[in-house]
Amino acid sequence: MAEIRIEKTAHPKEKPDSGNLSFGKYFTDHMFVMNYEKDKGWFDPRIVPFAPFEISPAAMVLHYAPEVFEGLKAYRRPDGSVQLFRPQENIARMNRSAERMCLPQIDPELFMEALLALVRTDSDWVPAGEDTTLYIRPFLFATDPKLGVHAPSMCTFAIILSPVGPYFPEGVNPVKIFIEKEDVRAVRGGTGFAKCGGNYAGSLRAGERAEANGFAQVLWLDGVEKKYVEEGGGMNIMFKIKDKVVTPALLGTVLPGITRKSVIEMLKSWNIEVEERLVTLEEILTGIKNGDVEEAWCCGTAAVISPIGEFATEDEQYTIGGFKSGPLALKLYHALTDLQFGRTEDSFGWTVRVA
Amino acid sequence: MAEIRIEKTAHPKEKPDSGNLSFGKYFTDHMFVMNYEKDKGWFDPRIVPFAPFEISPAAMVLHYAPEVFEGLKAYRRPDGSVQLFRPQENIARMNRSAERMCLPQIDPELFMEALLALVRTDSDWVPAGEDTTLYIRPFLFATDPKLGVHAPSMCTFAIILSPVGPYFPEGVNPVKIFIEKEDVRAVRGGTGFAKCGGNYAGSLRAGERAEANGFAQVLWLDGVEKKYVEEGGGMNIMFKIKDKVVTPALLGTVLPGITRKSVIEMLKSWNIEVEERLVTLEEILTGIKNGDVEEAWCCGTAAVISPIGEFATEDEQYTIGGFKSGPLALKLYHALTDLQFGRTEDSFGWTVRVA
Numbered sequence: 001m002a003e004i005r006i007e008k009t010a011h012p013k014e015k016p017d018s019g020n021l022s023f024g025k026y027f028t029d030h031m032f033v034m035n036y037e038k039d040k041g042w043f044d045p046r047i048v049p050f051a052p053f054e055i056s057p058a059a060m061v062l063h064y065a066p067e068v069f070e071g072l073k074a075y076r077r078p079d080g081s082v083q084l085f086r087p088q089e090n091i092a093r094m095n096r097s098a099e100r101m102c103l104p105q106i107d108p109e110l111f112m113e114a115l116l117a118l119v120r121t122d123s124d125w126v127p128a129g130e131d132t133t134l135y136i137r138p139f140l141f142a143t144d145p146k147l148g149v150h151a152p153s154m155c156t157f158a159i160i161l162s163p164v165g166p167y168f169p170e171g172v173n174p175v176k177i178f179i180e181k182e183d184v185r186a187v188r189g190g191t192g193f194a195k196c197g198g199n200y201a202g203s204l205r206a207g208e209r210a211e212a213n214g215f216a217q218v219l220w221l222d223g224v225e226k227k228y229v230e231e232g233g234g235m236n237i238m239f240k241i242k243d244k245v246v247t248p249a250l251l252g253t254v255l256p257g258i259t260r261k262s263v264i265e266m267l268k269s270w271n272i273e274v275e276e277r278l279v280t281l282e283e284i285l286t287g288i289k290n291g292d293v294e295e296a297w298c299c300g301t302a303a304v305i306s307p308i309g310e311f312a313t314e315d316e317q318y319t320i321g322g323f324k325s326g327p328l329a330l331k332l333y334h335a336l337t338d339l340q341f342g343r344t345e346d347s348f349g350w351t352v353r354v355a
Numbered sequence: 356m357a358e359i360r361i362e363k364t365a366h367p368k369e370k371p372d373s374g375n376l377s378f379g380k381y382f383t384d385h386m387f388v389m390n391y392e393k394d395k396g397w398f399d400p401r402i403v404p405f406a407p408f409e410i411s412p413a414a415m416v417l418h419y420a421p422e423v424f425e426g427l428k429a430y431r432r433p434d435g436s437v438q439l440f441r442p443q444e445n446i447a448r449m450n451r452s453a454e455r456m457c458l459p460q461i462d463p464e465l466f467m468e469a470l471l472a473l474v475r476t477d478s479d480w481v482p483a484g485e486d487t488t489l490y491i492r493p494f495l496f497a498t499d500p501k502l503g504v505h506a507p508s509m510c511t512f513a514i515i516l517s518p519v520g521p522y523f524p525e526g527v528n529p530v531k532i533f534i535e536k537e538d539v540r541a542v543r544g545g546t547g548f549a550k551c552g553g554n555y556a557g558s559l560r561a562g563e564r565a566e567a568n569g570f571a572q573v574l575w576l577d578g579v580e581k582k583y584v585e586e587g588g589g590m591n592i593m594f595k596i597k598d599k600v601v602t603p604a605l606l607g608t609v610l611p612g613i614t615r616k617s618v619i620e621m622l623k624s625w626n627i628e629v630e631e632r633l634v635t636l637e638e639i640l641t642g643i644k645n646g647d648v649e650e651a652w653c654c655g656t657a658a659v660i661s662p663i664g665e666f667a668t669e670d671e672q673y674t675i676g677g678f679k680s681g682p683l684a685l686k687l688y689h690a691l692t693d694l695q696f697g698r699t700e701d702s703f704g705w706t707v708r709v710a
């Protein structure tokens with residue numbers, strides 16, 4: 001395995017006030033970069049000062065979007081040390097996303113070493129304020145300076161770091177979600193399960209419309225019949241229906257969230273039944289009205305657990321549990337964040353210390 | 356309207372041999388660039404030497420792919436002058452694509468002026484060899500250095516130029532097309548009608564598989580039922596069925612090709628009936644077998660008209676017209692290219708001279 005070369009910045013930046021972080025606006029002093037050429041494979045893994053890339057105007061990434069990314073966090077423990085949450089899962093998902101986009105695979109060991117080495121280098125940047133973390137963004141894109149539409153043969157893989165505060169201003173208070181019936185995020189056979197740029201570009205318009213009307217995000221329905229619930233704008237979705245938790249199954253259109261997976265495993269460890277299956281919008285809206293749907297929440301790395309207080313369409317509102325954060329959502333939020341921040345013992349073996 | 360500043364290169368490149376051009380591999384000496392910020396609008400339109408962009412590692416385009424593009428050509432006329440083909444259509448389509456991606460609109464007059472000024476600046480690069488042209492690639496992407504998933508507020512618009520030869524090595528000889536039944540390009544409510552990066556990234560895998568098996572491109576079916584024919588990998592598709600020409604209607608999933616539009620108008624001017632409607636794969640395959648489908652071709656800026664000699668699935672081949680280029684496809688190819696290259700009078704008013 002190639003050794004990671006480290007070139008430290010001569011001009012460390014001032015760190016932002018940790019009480020005033022928004023999401024993904026400030027970046028640390030360093031980044032990890034590595035290049036790929038088809039004949040050579042990956043080469044020159046390095047940690048260098050955070051600085052612009054030089055990219056050819058003909059580079060594929062600017063035209064055809066062969067690009068995938070990941071998102072995870074580094075957490076400051078009470079003892080001052082730093083840890084990651086299930087980074088192996090992000091590494092595996094990035095390689096699955098890359099396969100769908102004809103982008104090259106990255107050796108999981110080298111990927112892990114890059115994550116640890118970079119966070120170690122910028123460990124001063126992991127904030128210590130409540131609900132603050134160091135967001136880690138690995139990304140991979142094609143740079144072939146050619147306009148033919150073909151599988152890429154030149155790529156850049158990079159990791160950047162951003163100290164972040166809570167994703168939603170609401171924090172763990174309930175948010176409103178707009179049921180999107182016009183735009184569609186994914187369809188089977190498409191790229192829904194991959195964390196690729198195109199999925200997000202296509203979802204901007206609906207997200208903006210929702211935000212302009214006071215909603216935290218949209219609820220995506222399936223692309224075929226607009227009958228089944230799929231996920232939130234950038235998070236998976238779960239419902240507490242009587243004494244079970246129900247969440248849309250992973251059938252190729254939904255992003256397989258690592259928070260989703262962890263919540264499912266945690267619920268099962270608590271002996272709560274979880275159903276991964278098709279979930280119709282009809283079932284949810286009826287269930288909200290008759291009280292069977294007791295809670296609903298989104299889950300994802302950025303906001304962890306985000307209770308849903310209301311679903312809305314153009315002309316109807318469906319309020320859940322009196323627009324209060326439900327007990328199970330709150331319990332999950334605390335159990336997960338306690339584990340992520342190292343405030344409780346990690347009985348699942350999910351955390352990885354940055355030595 | 357802002358004036359376009361011109362900064363000429365001090366180091367003109369050597370031009371490639373016009374008999375040996377592939378597609379989108381060589382670039383001319385200059386490019387057009389202009390920047391956008393939400394508060395300022397578009398600013399600093401300029402023609403500058405072709406050179407790499409400096410792009411922040413956090414730039415939206417590298418993560419969420421808010422990016423759209425266009426493709427048109429400059430043609431060398433027999434009298435040595437240069438002309439474009441329906442550039443207004445590309446300008447209008449780019450603005451429609453941009454709207455879908457929450458990217459800003461570009462003033463059509465300024466866009467046209469930029470096209471003309473850039474091609475004028477590099478007019479020596481318009482090749483004169485048979486079937487060679489100067490491919491024009493306008494593109495627009497978001498550069499906000501922020502990881503939040505929101506509508507862009509900083510963008511770059513650029514135009515680059517590439518002297519190109521025939522798109523397919525087959526030229527106007529028939530190609531084989533693979534009927535793609537696994538991957539899906541577009542679904543209604545998605546981004547199929549927009550010329551945006553994500554559509555192409557998502558189609559790379561199917562295209563590669565097809566190419567590896569000797570096919571020129573794939574035939575995309577609708578994303579809902581995989582029952583209807585939509586388009587070729589990077590071209591629209593048409594069928595001559597008895598004495599009519601049939602082509603899939605534009606219902607939001609198919610790219611509204613400018614060649615498609617021009618062919619339809621040309622056929623109508625020849626009193627040939629054209630039906631834009633839903634076309635089932637079943638109808639086509641049955642029609643090929645019983646001879647009703649007499650010809651099939653793809654059409655697009657890159658390859659103009661590309662006759663289809665065979666459709667294939669994993670286990671069946673459907674040969675059309677004895678794998679020969681049909682008379683109507685050839686007639687269209689010659690009529691269109693004669694008009695585009697200025698070898699015949701442009702009775703449609705489709706061409707725009709670069710003074």
Ligand SMILES: Cc1ncc(COP(=O)(O)O)c(C=O)c1O
Nearest residue numbers: 234235236255257258259300301
């Ligand atoms: C579309 C989408 N769904 C779900 C998720 C949740 O995934 P994870 O829990 O791995 O962050 C994300 C990413 O954060 C996402 O972008």
Ligand SMILES: Cc1ncc(COP(=O)(O)O)c(C=O)c1O
Nearest residue numbers: 589590591610612613614655656
């Ligand atoms: C997916 C797709 N369909 C169709 C076309 C044909 O469009 P046009 O005739 O405008 O080149 C293109 C672009 O060239 C394309 O990329």
